[in-house]
Amino acid sequence: MSSHAPAPPGAEGSCADCHCSDHTPPRRGFLYKFFAGALSVVAGVIPGAAGLAFFMDPLLRKPKTGGGGSGGVVKDAEGYIKMSIPLDALPNDGAPQKFAVFDDIINAWNKQPNQPIGSVWLRKINNQVIAFNVTCPHLGCAVEHRSAQGDFYCPCHTSAFALDGKKLNQIPPRDMDSLDVKVSGNDIWIKFQNFRGATSEKVVS
Amino acid sequence: MIHQLLEWLDHRTGVKDLLHEALFERIPGGARWRYVWGSALVFTFSLQMITGIFLLTAYSGSTQTAWESVYYIQEQMTLGWLVRGIHHFAAQAMTVLLAFHLIQIIVDGAYKAPREVNFWLGLILMQIVLGLGLTGYLLPWDQKGYYATQVSTKIMSATPLVGPALQIIAQGGNEYGHATISRFLAMHVVILPALLVAFLGLHIYVFRRHGIHAKTPYKAADASFWPDQVLKDAVAALGVLAVVMGFAYFKGAELNPPADPADAFEAARPEWYFLFLFRFLKFEAVEHLGLAFGAIHFPGFLFAVLAAAPIIARYKWGHKFNVAFLWLVIGGASLLTVMAIVEDGRNDDHQMALKEAERDSHRVRELAQSDTMIPVEGAVSLLRKDAFTQGPKLFAKHCASCHRYDGHNGRGRLLRINDPEDPRSKTDPTNANRIAAHPEATDLADFGSRTWMKSILLDYSNHLGALKNAQWFKDDLQAKTDGKDVAFVNPTDSEMASAVNDEYAKLFSKPENAEDLNAVIEFLVAQRNRSEADKIDAKLVARGKEILDGGKLKDGATITQCSNCHDKIGGKFEVADSGNGYPDLAGYGSKEWLTAFLKNPGGEQFYGKKNRMPAYGDKLRPDELDLLVRWMTGDFYPTHVEEYASRKGELPKAK
Numbered sequence: 001m002s003s004h005a006p007a008p009p010g011a012e013g014s015c016a017d018c019h020c021s022d023h024t025p026p027r028r029g030f031l032y033k034f035f036a037g038a039l040s041v042v043a044g045v046i047p048g049a050a051g052l053a054f055f056m057d058p059l060l061r062k063p064k065t066g067g068g069g070s071g072g073v074v075k076d077a078e079g080y081i082k083m084s085i086p087l088d089a090l091p092n093d094g095a096p097q098k099f100a101v102f103d104d105i106i107n108a109w110n111k112q113p114n115q116p117i118g119s120v121w122l123r124k125i126n127n128q129v130i131a132f133n134v135t136c137p138h139l140g141c142a143v144e145h146r147s148a149q150g151d152f153y154c155p156c157h158t159s160a161f162a163l164d165g166k167k168l169n170q171i172p173p174r175d176m177d178s179l180d181v182k183v184s185g186n187d188i189w190i191k192f193q194n195f196r197g198a199t200s201e202k203v204v205s
Numbered sequence: 206m207i208h209q210l211l212e213w214l215d216h217r218t219g220v221k222d223l224l225h226e227a228l229f230e231r232i233p234g235g236a237r238w239r240y241v242w243g244s245a246l247v248f249t250f251s252l253q254m255i256t257g258i259f260l261l262t263a264y265s266g267s268t269q270t271a272w273e274s275v276y277y278i279q280e281q282m283t284l285g286w287l288v289r290g291i292h293h294f295a296a297q298a299m300t301v302l303l304a305f306h307l308i309q310i311i312v313d314g315a316y317k318a319p320r321e322v323n324f325w326l327g328l329i330l331m332q333i334v335l336g337l338g339l340t341g342y343l344l345p346w347d348q349k350g351y352y353a354t355q356v357s358t359k360i361m362s363a364t365p366l367v368g369p370a371l372q373i374i375a376q377g378g379n380e381y382g383h384a385t386i387s388r389f390l391a392m393h394v395v396i397l398p399a400l401l402v403a404f405l406g407l408h409i410y411v412f413r414r415h416g417i418h419a420k421t422p423y424k425a426a427d428a429s430f431w432p433d434q435v436l437k438d439a440v441a442a443l444g445v446l447a448v449v450m451g452f453a454y455f456k457g458a459e460l461n462p463p464a465d466p467a468d469a470f471e472a473a474r475p476e477w478y479f480l481f482l483f484r485f486l487k488f489e490a491v492e493h494l495g496l497a498f499g500a501i502h503f504p505g506f507l508f509a510v511l512a513a514a515p516i517i518a519r520y521k522w523g524h525k526f527n528v529a530f531l532w533l534v535i536g537g538a539s540l541l542t543v544m545a546i547v548e549d550g551r552n553d554d555h556q557m558a559l560k561e562a563e564r565d566s567h568r569v570r571e572l573a574q575s576d577t578m579i580p581v582e583g584a585v586s587l588l589r590k591d592a593f594t595q596g597p598k599l600f601a602k603h604c605a606s607c608h609r610y611d612g613h614n615g616r617g618r619l620l621r622i623n624d625p626e627d628p629r630s631k632t633d634p635t636n637a638n639r640i641a642a643h644p645e646a647t648d649l650a651d652f653g654s655r656t657w658m659k660s661i662l663l664d665y666s667n668h669l670g671a672l673k674n675a676q677w678f679k680d681d682l683q684a685k686t687d688g689k690d691v692a693f694v695n696p697t698d699s700e701m702a703s704a705v706n707d708e709y710a711k712l713f714s715k716p717e718n719a720e721d722l723n724a725v726i727e728f729l730v731a732q733r734n735r736s737e738a739d740k741i742d743a744k745l746v747a748r749g750k751e752i753l754d755g756g757k758l759k760d761g762a763t764i765t766q767c768s769n770c771h772d773k774i775g776g777k778f779e780v781a782d783s784g785n786g787y788p789d790l791a792g793y794g795s796k797e798w799l800t801a802f803l804k805n806p807g808g809e810q811f812y813g814k815k816n817r818m819p820a821y822g823d824k825l826r827p828d829e830l831d832l833l834v835r836w837m838t839g840d841f842y843p844t845h846v847e848e849y850a851s852r853k854g855e856l857p858k859a860k
Binding site for chain 1: 248251252255256258259262263273274276277281282283284285287288291431432433435436438439440442443446450573577578579580581584
């Protein structure tokens with residue numbers, strides 16, 4: 001059919017039978033250009049915007065607290081987790097003891113029941129318990145207890161804290177992060193939280 | 206200021222010339238709708254790039270996380286359904302657009318000299334797009350993608366000489382696994398798109414070299430690409446986007462149940478644009494010639510003829526041949542596609558397999574959204590451990606050769622027999638395989654419920670009527686007639702049959718005894734320990750107990766005591782060796798009762814010597830027995846999944 005075409009448009013070279021001298025476009029109205037441009041933009045923006053909203057999903061998602069209740073974790077309505085260590089097992093002299101805290105881990109679609117989620121230093125003083133998150137408020141290493149010096153000490157950047165959590169040098173930006181504790185009978189309940197590092201204020205992360 | 210900046214940019218980069226080159230392509234005879242297909246394809250491809258990159262930010266490729274991450278994208282993430290929906294349906298739109306583009310090129314003769322090379326480049330692009338569709342199909346790791354792709358890789362293995370090696374390389378091993386997902390992902394998101402971009406670049410470059418092949422006669426004055434054709438292209442692009450988004454919104458990208466290598470997917474079909482090949486391979490003659498012929502050699506031959514089109518066109522009638530050939534192939538493929546769809550539509554088993562997939566898919570999401578969420582071993586374990594999902598499958602496999610569940614085999618399907626003697630087969634021989642078999646034991650859909658108890662108390666002979674269809678029944682009846690001493694359950698001639706027909710049915714059908722009938726039923730239903738679900742009325746239960754213990758009915762009569770035969774009535778069920786061959790009515794229909802019964806129905810606390818049902822203690826694994834029992838006694842995570850439709854109406858009338 002195209003062999004009968006009056007002017008084979010695909011001839012070699014660019015403009016053999018062209019009646020416009022160069023590639024000047026034929027004049028078209030502004031509306032024509034406007035719609036051609038606008039529609040193209042719309043066609044591109046819709047999927048792009050949907051994709052961006054999708055990408056921003058983590059910002060729109062409320063942080064989920066571990067469910068608890070399954071797999072043996074005992075957790076109350078306020079988020080306090082019952083420790084497996086009973087009160088009377090802590091030494092009476094207030095020496096710090098380190099324990100792992102267990103909770104269900106929610107990881108996007110997965111839930112892993114009863115996993116270690118962090119560790120705490122516990123001290124019993126007059127049958128009351130004080131608790132510190134072992135994470136150093138400086139840059140997040142685990143703080144150790146030095147019984148010889150009688151302090152807490154971070155091996156990474158030599159932050160040091162007194163046994164009541166007060167900082168002993170200028171390396172950490174704040175005192176050790178204490179955690180809320182409830183004692184009922186022989187049970188110890190801890191509200192385990194992690195805090196942002198390297199800030200003078202204690203902000204839940 | 207802006208002007209100066211643009212001048213500077215142009216001087217350094219030559220952007221003006223580039224834009225000019227890109228936008229002011231001359232279109233002899235003016236812009237036309239028939240030229241939009243190429244641009245629409247480019248647009249759809251960019252759509253796939255955009256949505257694909259975003260999906261890749263959330264997809265997690267392994268056998269324990271692929272389905273799970275897609276579920277998370279689809280059900281949990283902001284606009285995930287839309288992004289995935291666009292990607293899913295735009296992939297299908299691309300195959301449709303490819304067909305339109307090809308038709309336009311062939312019909313308008315745009316493939317002929319000097320555009321042969323570009324035509325071939327286009328065919329390569331077509332293969333790449335189909336490859337993208339095929340690799341993308343597996344990535345959600347659902348039953349459909351898994352089993353459809355198994356077929357593709359099997360076809361690959363039928364390639365002469367290199368086939369088996371090719372299959373192992375593509376799969377990343379002898380079996381499907383993590384490596385298969387990683388390889389398909391690499392193909393789908395890097396290798397094939399890179400090839401596509403490269404060949405698309407060449408395609409457009411060569412296209413520009415020869416200019417558009419304008420359709421004659423010209424309908425208007427020459428125009429340029431911008432803005433004339435761009436406007437039409439943009440309208441087409443928006444049209445494609447609207448259709449794709451419409452599908453994403455109204456239909457939604459499907460996500461079948463998670464892939465389970467141990468549970469063959471009976472509803473497996475390729476994506477609709479490969480259905481023609483699927484149907485073609487099903488022809489007996491094609492099957493006879495082998496997979497390599499049907500899936501490789503013959504389609505390869507058709508493709509070779511298509512690729513030869515520019516050469517064929519040099520001869521007289523060549524172009525006409527090419528056009529005719531294309532329409533023939535498209536017509537044939539369409540016909541095969543329609544055949545496949547119509548046949549599947551008429552195939553009850555396939556429809557039920559689809560229904561089952563839909564139910565499992567619904568169910569697994571329900572479980573994934575429950576408080577336990579998805580365990581790390583993957584969503585497939587949710588279904589494997591779910592009584593609601595596995596119970597019907599176990600029932601179909603182990604129970605449905607005699608029993609039915611609401612008329613079907615537990616999975617919504619009829620149990621069929623090939624009975625050439627049946628009068629329906631004589632009128633239509635194709636019916637021979639479609640005749641529902643007679644059930645040979647009781648329908649268990651109502652097991653332990655009020656309906657069940659009522660049917661036993663008032664209509665015992667019919668309740669057990671199906672037993673009469675069984676061969677053992679006929680044999681035992683004959684033996685009895687011959688004077689032998691055989692014990693078996695006889696629906697019409699037994700102590701229970703007499704008690705019901707001569708007494709219970711009459712007494713309990715009196716209007717004044719209606720409440721007492723309910724009381725007896727309530728007492729019996731309470732045995733299965735599902736007080737909450739059954740909404741048991743404790744007062745009625747007490748009254749029922751009173752009647753069974755010899756209390757007077759409202760009309761003053763008393764009933765023949767159940768305890769004349771049944772050893773234990775009421776109380777907790779306990780496994781025992783003792784009994785007198787009548788089923789215990791303590792804990793009747795409870796989990797414990799049913800478990801013990803299935804393990805040993807011929808035990809003296811059940812049917813004793815009268816029993817003809819096989820014992821399932823050895824036939825089922827303990828976990829299977831548990832799943833079956835929990836399904837039959839309603840002990841599973843609550844569900845909104847629709848029940849299979851009743852098929853009682855399709856069963857043959859009792860002989």
